[in-house]
Amino acid sequence: MIVADRKPIEEILNSIKEYDKIMLAGCGGCVTICFSGGAKAVELLASQIKMARKKQGRAIEIIECTPERQCEYEFIDQLKDDLKSVDAVLSIACGVGVQAMSERHPDTITIPGLNTKFMGYPIEHALWDERCAGCGDCVLEWTGGVCPIARCAKKLLNGPCGGSANGKCEVDKDVDCAWQLIYDRLKKLGRLDNLKQVRQPKDWRTSTNAGQRKTKFEEAML
């Protein structure tokens, strides 16, 4: 899932300061699960904004909504009529949702209310960890299912670096060293041989380095 944090309230208030009526749009997908952008988050943020604006002496009207997924035209097209009456959309979907909204409703400005961070999953209640950087050429097959691209601060393919100590990464003592994990997993699987081979430089063309990527599923093309 995509994990995002809410922007600081001051930043949000500042970005909508010139508007008197906005739509606050959440998303029923990933950000609902990570609590930053679901229906509850919409409700909470709306009341925070209204309160702050009232204090400032410039009340604001807010239409609240939480489409099933803000990243699909099908769900955001339904907002068309409501959009006519607002000055702007404050979106608390991920960056993908914000862009879908902007693209589908180009006459209305859409402002992000979240900072989209990574692809990952909850490792315990209310705690998410990054797992994949979408590099486009997955190596998990030989790393024992631990991603060295998203989880090693140096993206090493022949790790670990000299800073790995007590299972933790030199960059952050609260983060596991990906390469210690890789070593431990492969050892357990009896596959340490995977680490003997010198891994060749990665071809980053499949990653973000070639500009915007596209993907096609031929069989499903209409």
Add this chain to the structure above:
Amino acid sequence: MKSGSRLEKVLTAGEFAVTAELGPPQNADPEAIKKKAQYCLGNVEGANITDNQTAIVRMSSIAAAAIALSCGVEPVVQMVCRDRNRIAMQSDILGAAALGVKNLLCLSGDHQKFGNHPQAANVFDIDSVQLIAMVKRMRDDKQFLSGDEIKEHEPRLFIGAVENPFADPFEYRVLRLGKKVEAGADFIQTQCVFDVEKFARWMDMVVAEGLHEKVYIMAGLTPVRSHKALEYMKTEVAGMSIPDELIKRMQAVEDKEAKKEEGIKICLEMIEQVRKIKGVAGIHLMPIGWESITPVILERAGLLPRPEV
């Protein structure tokens, strides 16, 4: 000869080799290099010119190496993977070789978090093992990483790498050294040894794998002037092993000058100890901020004058 560097000649002649660190300044002053070069001149096989060490902006290692060369000191240019992609690295490798550099030490590099520009984007297009293989390919196969041919004047470099016997996972460290050797490392400089016992255990494993016959291993040593430096390394630098007895020993000395002397003595004892360990081909001195001590230590260790090769 792969490179014809002095370091290569001394090592292949079977002599105990010595290198020392020479950190470039955080400014554009060539005199800073020239001054430090004097401590190295005639005393070491090569001076390691660090590459924006701990991610703090300093004079370019290749530029500083050119200045060292002009003083008659053979540089070991360090190159980290943090700041440049494969295009810039290959370009700099050609440039360094054209300036007369004959030794190149390949490292991943300290993360930018530790330096003075933590906001910077890092590169890590390739890692240190891949960098070693790339330099070897340029030298031996006369090819760029892309496979394009280097038609003439390929860079002739003696390829160095580092290894940290004190980082985790300990059992894997020797395997990883093997990868660096397979990739093409000619010599290895280790992280600072304070824990000689652990270093010896690691060397046992290196020898058991026969790696000491494929690569020259130089033990990294850092003379210290206070127990505080040791305490700092113990708590703040990941992947260091500092025995408490050493800290206590430095602590027990009151006077500042006496502390320096104690630091020198410890370093001399360690030189003695590592020289006796099978497979150790030399030492690499890293007197952080205390470069002037290099000739003193080498003299007292009986490592001067350096052999003729």
